[in-house]
Amino acid sequence: MQYKFQFILALLVLPFFxxxxxPDLPAEQVEVLKRFEATLLDTKKQSTAGTLPKEDRSTxxxxxxxxxxxxxILQPDPKIRPIGMRRDKxxxxxxxxxxxxxxxxxxxxxxxxxxxxxxxxxxxxxxxxHGANFKNVANKKFARxxxxxxxxxSSESNIGLTAGxxxxxxxxxxxxxxxxKLTFAAPIVKQVFSDFTVKLGLANEERLSGDIDYRVSGDxxxxxxxxxxxxxxxxxxLGGTKWIGGKHPIKLDVITDFxxxxxxxxxxxxNIYFKPSFxxxxxxxxxxxxxxxxxFKDEFTxxxxxxxxxxxxxxxxxxxxxxxxxxxxxxMRTLSKYNPFIISNVPLRNTxxxxxxxxxxxxxxxxxxxxxxGYKDAKDLALFLNDTIDSKRFDILYDTVxxxxxxxxxxxxxxxxxxxxxxxSQSVFSPKNEKKAWHLPNLESNISATYRMPEQRFKVKGELxxxxxxxxxxxxxxVDNLGALxxxxxxxxxxxxEQIGIFLDVNNLLNNKRQRWNGYKVYGxxxxxxxxxxx
Numbered sequence: 001m002q003y004k005f006q007f008i009l010a011l012l013v014l015p016f017f018x019x020x021x022x023p024d025l026p027a028e029q030v031e032v033l034k035r036f037e038a039t040l041l042d043t044k045k046q047s048t049a050g051t052l053p054k055e056d057r058s059t060x061x062x063x064x065x066x067x068x069x070x071x072x073i074l075q076p077d078p079k080i081r082p083i084g085m086r087r088d089k090x091x092x093x094x095x096x097x098x099x100x101x102x103x104x105x106x107x108x109x110x111x112x113x114x115x116x117x118x119x120x121x122x123x124x125x126x127x128x129x130h131g132a133n134f135k136n137v138a139n140k141k142f143a144r145x146x147x148x149x150x151x152x153x154s155s156e157s158n159i160g161l162t163a164g165x166x167x168x169x170x171x172x173x174x175x176x177x178x179x180x181k182l183t184f185a186a187p188i189v190k191q192v193f194s195d196f197t198v199k200l201g202l203a204n205e206e207r208l209s210g211d212i213d214y215r216v217s218g219d220x221x222x223x224x225x226x227x228x229x230x231x232x233x234x235x236x237x238l239g240g241t242k243w244i245g246g247k248h249p250i251k252l253d254v255i256t257d258f259x260x261x262x263x264x265x266x267x268x269x270x271n272i273y274f275k276p277s278f279x280x281x282x283x284x285x286x287x288x289x290x291x292x293x294x295x296f297k298d299e300f301t302x303x304x305x306x307x308x309x310x311x312x313x314x315x316x317x318x319x320x321x322x323x324x325x326x327x328x329x330x331x332m333r334t335l336s337k338y339n340p341f342i343i344s345n346v347p348l349r350n351t352x353x354x355x356x357x358x359x360x361x362x363x364x365x366x367x368x369x370x371x372x373x374g375y376k377d378a379k380d381l382a383l384f385l386n387d388t389i390d391s392k393r394f395d396i397l398y399d400t401v402x403x404x405x406x407x408x409x410x411x412x413x414x415x416x417x418x419x420x421x422x423x424x425s426q427s428v429f430s431p432k433n434e435k436k437a438w439h440l441p442n443l444e445s446n447i448s449a450t451y452r453m454p455e456q457r458f459k460v461k462g463e464l465x466x467x468x469x470x471x472x473x474x475x476x477x478x479v480d481n482l483g484a485l486x487x488x489x490x491x492x493x494x495x496x497x498e499q500i501g502i503f504l505d506v507n508n509l510l511n512n513k514r515q516r517w518n519g520y521k522v523y524g525x526x527x528x529x530x531x532x533x534x535x
Contacts, residue, residue, distance in 0.1 A: 094499070094534040101503065101530020107132035109528055123151040131171075134523060139173040139189050154205060162201035169194050172340055174392035176519030189392065192226040193336060211243035223333040227344040229263045231332045251290070252276045259331050263345040271296050271327055271350065277305055285310045294327045296350060301327065303354065313362075321358035328353065330382050335396060339384055339439070341517055342394045349398055353378040367412030376403040383431075384439040385473055386518055394439075394517065400432040417454060422447045435479055436471035439517060443468040459493040472518040485514040485522070493532075504529040 096114035103109065109130050116123040131143030148166035155161070174189040203215040217237040224230040239253035255273040260266070277290025290305035303325030310319050327350040336342055357374030380398040387393045407425040414420065424445045429437035448463040469482035488509045495501040504527070511525040 092498070097532065097534045099503070099530065099532040101528055103132070103505075103526060103528030105132055105134045105136075105526060107526065107528060109530060120154040120156075121151065122153075123149065125149045132523065132526065137175060137521075138179055139175040139184060139186055140523075141173060143171040145169045150199075158204050158206050158208070160201075160203050160205040162199070164197070164199040166197040166199075167195070168197075170340065174341060176341065176392050176517065190226065191340070193340070194224055195333070196222045207243070211246060213241040213243075215239045221333060225332075225336075225344055229261070229332060229344040229346070231259065231261045233331065233333060234258045247281050248279060250276075250278050257329065259329065259348065261332055261346070261348055265345075267348045269329055269331065269348045269350065271329065275305070288322075292324065292326055296327060301352065315362060316364045317360060317362045319358075319360050323354075323356050325352075325354035327351070330380075330396070330398075335382060339394055339517060341392070341520065342384070342396060343387055343390075347396055347398075349380050349382075351378055351380050351382065351398075353381075367410065369408070369410040369412075371406075371408040373406040374404075376405065378403060381437070383434060383437055384517070391475070391519065397434070397438075399434045399437075401437055402430040402432075404428045404430075417452045418449070419451075420447070420449045438472060439470045441467050441470045457495045461491045463487075463489045463491075465489075467514075467516075469514070470516075482516070482518060483514045485516070486510055486512050487522075499535060500531065500533045502529070502531050 095117060097112065099109070099111040101109045107130070111126075111128040113124070113126040116125075125148075127145075127147040129143070129145045131141070133141040146166070146168040148164065150164040151162070153161045170193040172191050173186060174184075174191060177184070198220040200218045201216065204213055207213060215237070216239075217235075219233070219235040221233045222230070223233070235255065235257050237253060237255045239251065242250040244250065253273070253275040255275070257271045257273070259269040261268070272295040274293040274295075275290065277288055279286060279288040286309045288305065288307045292303040292305050294301045294303070305324045307320060307322035307324075311317075312319055330346075330349050330351060332344075332346040332348070335346055353376050355374055355376045357372055359370065359372030359374075361368075361370040363369070377400075379400045381401040383397050383399055383401075384394045385397060387395045405425065405427040407423075409421075409423045411419070411421045422445075426443050427440075428442065429440060431437055443466070445466045446463070448461065450459065450461045452459045465485065465487040467485040469484050471479060471481055474480050487507070489505070489507045490509060491503070491505040493501055493503045507526050507528075508522070508524055513521045513524055515521050
């Protein structure tokens with residue numbers, strides 16, 4: 001850059017320098033003689049001609065050699081699929097129903113239910129009322145109304161919550177007296193049982209990691225009659241299951257069952273249960289080993305819980321045998337549901353029993369069956385005798401009773417739409433102190449058959465219930481037996497349209513007047529008919 005600057009400066013100074021030297025140089029003259037012109041001489045053009053090489057028409061044979069290679073092509077086996085067939089039309093699904101009718105003797109009937117389906121909440125509501133008034137016998141009438149709502153919520157965190165509320169009101173009358181000699185106004189012999197229940201539950205819906213299930217439950221019932229007797233029952237259960245190999249469960253359940261009863265005095269009956277067990281499922285057998293540890297009044301009683309099952313002919317024939325035991329509570333609620341004519345000041349007590357049993361069960365060509373025989377040693381088993389002061393009502397007395405029993409059941413379908421169910425129970429009671437097991441039936445059998453037409457519009461059913469007469473004490477305290485029961489019933493339903501139908505039930509066709517409880521004849525022939533609808 002510096003040299004460029006010096007060169008430019010020199011060019012600028014040079015004219016001034018030349019002008020300054022002029023006077024000192026000699027003058028010269030230049031004469032131009034001829035203007036210069038530059039020309040080129042002519043040259044000879046050279047021409048060239050190209051030549052093509054000689055054409056080669058000879059034939060050359062070329063040989064190509066390619067290596068052979070077998071390629072393995074994986075081709076899946078062809079799948080044979082059936083020709084597409086039109087699906088059968090599924091029957092419509094209805095969420096609600098109503099049923100209403102009237103019968104002879106005067107007996108109104110109403111029932112309704114509705115299911116609110118969906119995820120994650122499902123709710124089921126049900127209500128029912130049924131009553132009857134046999135006007136030919138004073139105070140021979142009853143009315144029963146119930147309502148319940150149950151729901152389940154399935155959360156995204158694998159927790160299933162269940163809850164339920166229920167109410168049951170049972171109105172009856174103590175009509176078991178000599179109507180030729182005695183008369184009672186209806187309010188004097190009226191009895192009303194009210195049962196309010198609350199149920200809560202929580203459990204996992206899918207098995208947790210580590211193959212574990214858990215469950216929590218809580219039940220509350222408030223039970224009372226119109227004679228100022230009141231009972232409260234609280235049951236809380238906690239349980240869990242650990243699965244070994246996906247099919248062998250280790251279980252533990254802890255249950256607290258508390259009862260408080262108030263009448264002229266207060267009674268409490270509180271049991272705590274610990275139930276551990278392990279069940280092994282083999283290829284042809286299963287074995288359960290466990291126990292039932294019960295605490296009552298700070299005393300512990302240990303019962304076995306053992307059962308062995310062996311598959312003799314697959315699922316067609318399985319033999320089983322076991323040994324278990326328990327403390328079974330007798331409360332106002334449990335006893336009055338078995339015999340509603342009991343006294344109000346019920347003595348609460350546990351029935352302690354140990355049971356040995358064995359039998360067979362299985363299924364064959366669509367038929368299911370089960371047969372079992374066993375022996376039970378029951379301490380403080382509840383028996384029933386007419387009260388010595390008020391014979392319309394029953395006292396509860398407890399006795400140690402040895403029971404040998406045999407029972408069986410079957411269910412099968414002879415052809416499409418026809419189903420037959422049968423049960424049989426035979427018991428032999430041996431009381432330690434009492435002469436008989438008062439008002440406990442020795443033989444009970446029930447056979448029911450149902451046939452539904454293929455088009456689902458007509459259904460007919462029949463039922464036969466048989467029971468022998470139970471032992472009781474007469475007014476002069478002698479031992480006697482009540483008459484046997486032979487109850488034959490018939491029913492039918494017919495859909496007039498797809499959603500509306502009619503029904504008819506005829507009960508006790510033989511008009512049997514047997515007494516289940518001494519002094520209380522059953523209702524005899526009764527008819528109920530009406531309509532029902534689905535929506």
